[in-house]
Amino acid sequence: MTATAEHNVSYKLQKSILKGLVYLVLTAGAVIVLVPLYWMFSRSLMPLGQYYEIPPVWIPRSLTLEAYTSMWDMYPWPRFIGNTLQIAFFAIVGNVLSSTCVAYGFTYFRAPGRTTLFFILLSTTMLPGVVTMVPLFILFRHLKWIDTYLPLIVPAWFGSAFHIFLLRQFFQTLPPDLFEAARIDGCSEIGILGRIVLPLSGPVLAAISILQFQWRWNEFMGPLIYLNSFKKYPVSLALYTLRGEPQGSTPTQLMAGGTLMTVPVLILFVIFQRYFIQGVQFTGIKG
Amino acid sequence: MTVTPAATTQVGSPKRRRLSMSRREALFFYFFISPWIIGFLVFQIGPILASLYFSFTSYAIVDSPQWIGTRNYLRAFTQDRLFWTSLWNTFYYVGFGVPLNVVFAFLLAVLLNAEIRGRISYRVAYYIPSIIPGVAGAVLWLILLNPRLGLINMALGVFGIQGPNWLASPQWSKPAFILMSLWGVGGAMIIYLAGLQGIPVELYEAADIDGASTAAKFTRITIPLMSPIIFYNVVTQIIGSFQVFGSAFIMTGGGPLNSTRFYMLHLYDYAFAYFRMGYASALAWVLLLIIVAFTLLVFRGSSAWVFYSGGRQ
Numbered sequence: 001m002t003a004t005a006e007h008n009v010s011y012k013l014q015k016s017i018l019k020g021l022v023y024l025v026l027t028a029g030a031v032i033v034l035v036p037l038y039w040m041f042s043r044s045l046m047p048l049g050q051y052y053e054i055p056p057v058w059i060p061r062s063l064t065l066e067a068y069t070s071m072w073d074m075y076p077w078p079r080f081i082g083n084t085l086q087i088a089f090f091a092i093v094g095n096v097l098s099s100t101c102v103a104y105g106f107t108y109f110r111a112p113g114r115t116t117l118f119f120i121l122l123s124t125t126m127l128p129g130v131v132t133m134v135p136l137f138i139l140f141r142h143l144k145w146i147d148t149y150l151p152l153i154v155p156a157w158f159g160s161a162f163h164i165f166l167l168r169q170f171f172q173t174l175p176p177d178l179f180e181a182a183r184i185d186g187c188s189e190i191g192i193l194g195r196i197v198l199p200l201s202g203p204v205l206a207a208i209s210i211l212q213f214q215w216r217w218n219e220f221m222g223p224l225i226y227l228n229s230f231k232k233y234p235v236s237l238a239l240y241t242l243r244g245e246p247q248g249s250t251p252t253q254l255m256a257g258g259t260l261m262t263v264p265v266l267i268l269f270v271i272f273q274r275y276f277i278q279g280v281q282f283t284g285i286k287g
Numbered sequence: 288m289t290v291t292p293a294a295t296t297q298v299g300s301p302k303r304r305r306l307s308m309s310r311r312e313a314l315f316f317y318f319f320i321s322p323w324i325i326g327f328l329v330f331q332i333g334p335i336l337a338s339l340y341f342s343f344t345s346y347a348i349v350d351s352p353q354w355i356g357t358r359n360y361l362r363a364f365t366q367d368r369l370f371w372t373s374l375w376n377t378f379y380y381v382g383f384g385v386p387l388n389v390v391f392a393f394l395l396a397v398l399l400n401a402e403i404r405g406r407i408s409y410r411v412a413y414y415i416p417s418i419i420p421g422v423a424g425a426v427l428w429l430i431l432l433n434p435r436l437g438l439i440n441m442a443l444g445v446f447g448i449q450g451p452n453w454l455a456s457p458q459w460s461k462p463a464f465i466l467m468s469l470w471g472v473g474g475a476m477i478i479y480l481a482g483l484q485g486i487p488v489e490l491y492e493a494a495d496i497d498g499a500s501t502a503a504k505f506t507r508i509t510i511p512l513m514s515p516i517i518f519y520n521v522v523t524q525i526i527g528s529f530q531v532f533g534s535a536f537i538m539t540g541g542g543p544l545n546s547t548r549f550y551m552l553h554l555y556d557y558a559f560a561y562f563r564m565g566y567a568s569a570l571a572w573v574l575l576l577i578i579v580a581f582t583l584l585v586f587r588g589s590s591a592w593v594f595y596s597g598g599r600q
Contacts, residue, residue, distance in 0.1 A: 022398060029395070030412040033470060037415070039438050040427045056441050098322040105319025109312050121323065124331060126523065126582070130530055130551065131575045134341065134558050134568050135334035138348065158326025189315055218420040220533045225559060236422045240537055243426055251430055258423040265418055273411075276418065277477055 040262070044068070044255035051252050067252035068260075074249070075238055076231070077260070084234040087149050088216035092209045094157030099208065100201070102159045103167030104193050108179065124161045137225060151226045152219070156212070163208040170204040171197065207275040214265060214276075235261055341568035348562045359569035370570070372545050373553035376461060380549060381528045384465045389521055392472045396479030397509065410480065417474035425537040428467045429454070439466075454539055457546035464534060464547060475520055482516040483509070511594040518593045522582055529578050550574055 043051060044067050046060045071077075106118055140151040174197065182192050198205075216234075223237045233241065239257045242249050269276055317324075342359055344352035363370045395413055399406050419427070431438045432453040440450030451459040486509065494504050532551035535541065541548035554574070558567035 022401070022403065026398060026403070026409050030409055033416050033473070034412055036427060036431055036438065036470065037419070039431060040423075043430060052436065054435060055444075056436050056438070098326075102320045102323040105316050109316035109319065110309070111313035111316035114316065117320065117324075120327070124327065126526055127331060128526055128530055128575055128578050130554065130571045131338050132331060132334035134564050134571060135337035136330065137558070138337075138341075138564060139334070141348070155326065155330050157322070158330065159323040161323075164323065189319075193319075214418070218422070220422055220537075224536075236420065239422045239426060243429070243537060251433075251436075254426045255430060258426045261420045261423040265420060266415070269415070269418055277414075 037262075040255050040258050043252055044259045046252055048250050048252050051250075067250065067256040071242070071249075071253040071256045071260075074245075074247075074253070075242065077235075077238070079231065080233055080235045080238040083149075083232060084217060084236070087152050087219075087234060088213050090149070090153045091156040091216055092212045094153065095160055095163060095212050096205055096209060098157050098159040099163040099167055100198065100205070101193070103164045103171055104197060106164065107168050107171040121161050121164060125165070133225070140226065146226060147228045147232065148226075149232075152216075152222050160208075160212075163211070166208060167201070167204060170201060174200060203275075206272070210268065210272050210275045214268065217261075217265065338568040338571055341565050342572045343569075344565040346563070346565035346568075348564050352565060355565070359566045360573070362566065363569060363573060369545060369548065369553055373548045373550045376546065376548055377529060377531070377550040379461050380464060380531055381525060383462075384468050385521065385524045385528055387465065387469060388472055388475060388524055389517065391469060392475035392520070393479050393513075393517065395472065395476045396483055397505075399476070400480055400483040410477070414473035414477055417471040417477075419471075421533045422537060424467070424471070425534045428463075428470075428534070429538050432463055432467075454547075455543055457544045460539060460543060460546045464531070464538075467534060468528075475524070478520060479513065479516060482513050486512050514593040515595060518585070518589050522585055525581050525585065526578055529574060529581075 042058075042060055045063045045065070046057065047062060047064050047066060050057050050060060050062075106114065106121075136151070140146060143150075145151050145154075178196060179192055182196055187195065218236060219234070220236045220240065223234050224240075227233060227237065230241070239254075239261055242257050243254060341352055343354060343356060345355045345358075346352035399410050399413070403409070416424075430436075432440075434440055434450065434452045434455065437453075439453070443450040453459050453463045490508050490512075491504055494508060499507070530551050531549050532555065535547045535549050535552055536555070539547045541552045550570075551574075554567055554570045557563045557570060
C-alpha cells in the first residue's frame with residue numbers, strides 16, 4: 001500500500017519535473033528564435049554611434065528614425081515597392097486563373113491518361129530549378145524579355161503544380177450534385193466553373209494568392225537574373241543592392257531595410273494566419 | 288486528337304452519342320488542363336532537354352552553340368578545382384544541415400503537440416522566423432554573426448565562450464549558414480504538427496490501456512505514422528539544400544577562401560557572370576544527377592522505415 005503510494009508520489013514528482021523542463025526548453029528556444037528579430041528592430045532604431053559600442057547595446061538608450069529617413073532618401077523605395085506589387089499582382093491573377101482552370105479539369109473530367117498526368121504534375125513540384133535556369137534565360141533573351149517583368153510573370157499564367165494540387169484537394173470536397181443540377185439546367189462547363197465553383201472557392205483562392213504574394217515579395221534569384229535596370233528592381237533586389245552599395249550603407253540602414261521588408265509579411269501573417277499555415281501544411285500531407 | 292467526332296454528335300445515333308460523351312469529357316479535360324500542359328512543355332521539359340543539349344556544347348551566349356561532346360563534363364571533373372570545392376561545400380551543408388533540420392523540426396513539433404499551456408503562442412513564435420523574407424534574413428544574420436558587435440558572439444560570451452569569426456573564418460562560415468538555416472526550422476515544424484494532429488487519439492488510448500510507456504508509444508505509433516511525412520520532408524529538404532544560393536550570394540559571395548562557394552554560386556558565375564552557357568548547363572546536369580541519386584537513395588531506403596497504412600499511394 002505505502003509502496004504504491006510512494007511510487008505514485010515519485011512518479012508525479014518526476015512528471016512535474018519533466019513538464020517544467022519542457023517549459024524551460026520551449027521558452028528558452030522561443031526566446032532564442034525571436035531575439036534576432038528584436039535585434040533587427042532595435043538596431044534599426046538606434047543612432048549609429050550606439051550600434052558600434054562594445055559590448056553591444058541591448059536596449060537602445062535613445063531612439064531615432066535616422067536610419068529609416070537616410071535610407072529612404074538614398075533609394076526610391078516607393079518605386080521598388082510598386083515594382084514588387086506590380087509583379088505580384090500580375091503573377092497572382094495569372095496563377096489563380098490558370099491553376100483554377102487546370103485543377104477544375106483534373107477534378108471533374110475523366111480522360112485516358114489523367115492519373116499519369118496528375119502524377120507527372122505532382123512530380124514537377126520536386127523538379128530542381130537548376131536545370132531549367134540556363135535554357136529559360138536563353139529563351140527569354142531570344143524573346144527580348146530581359147530587363148522586363150515578363151520572365152517573372154508569364155510562367156505564372158500556366159499554373160503552379162502545387163497550387164493546382166491545393167485547389168484539386170478543395171474541389172474534391174464540393175458536392176457533385178451541385179454540378180449535375182447545373183448541367184441539367186443547361187449550364188456550360190465554363191459556366192459551372194465561373195458561376196458555381198469559383199464563388200465557393202473564396203478561402204482556397206485567398207490561400208494561394210497569399211502564398212504567391214509572399215513568394216513574390218521574397219523572390220530574389222529570378223529578379224537577379226532577369227532585371228538589369230535599377231529602377232525596375234523589386235524590394236528584395238534593392239535591399240541586396242543596399243548591402244553592397246558603393247556609396248556605403250550603414251548597418252543601421254540595413255536593419256531598417258530588413259525591417260521594411262519584414263513588417264509587411266508579419267502583418268499579412270497576423271491577418272491571414274490560417275491561410276499561411278494551411279498552405280504550408282498541405283505541402284506535407286500530399287504523401 | 289481529332290475534333291470531328293465531337294462535332295458530329297448532333298447528327299449521330301444515340302449509341303454513337305454515348306460513345307462521344309466520354310470523348311467529349313476527355314476533350315473538356317484536355318481543354319481545361321491545357322495551360323499546365325503548355326507550361327510544362329515550354330517551361331520545364333523543353334528547357335530540361337535544351338540544357339542537356341547545351342551541356343555538350345560550347346555556348347558563349349552571343350554565338351550559336353558548338354558541339355564539343357563531353358568536354359564540359361571532363362573539364363568540370365578534371366580541371367575545375369572550384370567545382371570540387373563547391374561540391375564539397377554543398378555536401379557539407381546538406382550533410383549536416385538536413386539531418387539537424389529534420390530532427391529539430393520533428394522534436395519541436397512533438398513537444399508542441401503535447402498538452403502544454405500556451406502552445407499556440409509557442410507555435411507562432413517558432414514559426415515566425417521561417418516567414419522572414421530571405422534577403423531580410425540574410426542582412427539580419429550578417430549583423431547577428433558579426434564577431435565583435437553581433438548577438439551570437441555576445442550570447443556565447445555570457446557563457447564564457449569566445450565566439451569564432453563566423454563569416455570571416457573558412458572553418459566557421461559553413462556552420463554559420465547551417466545555424467542560420469536552423470533558425471527557419473518552424474516551417475517544417477508546422478508540417479509535422481499537421482501530421483501529428485492527424486494521428487487518431489484512439490491509438491494512444493488503446494496503447495495506454497495496454498500499459499505502453501511513453502517511449503513505446505513514440506517509437507511504435509508516432510514515428511511509424513509520421514514516417515511518410517518525415518520522408519517527404521527529407522526529400523524536399525535535400526532538393527532545396529543542394530540548391531542553396533541566396534543567403535550565401537548575399538552574405539559572403541562565396542568567401543572567405545571559397546569556403547561558402549556553394550554549387551549554385553559556382554554555376555551562377557559561369558552562367559551569368561561569364562555567360563558560358565554550355566559549361567553552366569553541364570554543371571546543372573551534374574547537380575541534377577546528384578540530387579536524383581540522393582533522392583533515389585532515400586526512396587530505396589524508405590521501404591525499410593516508411594510505413595504506409597493501406598498500401599502505397
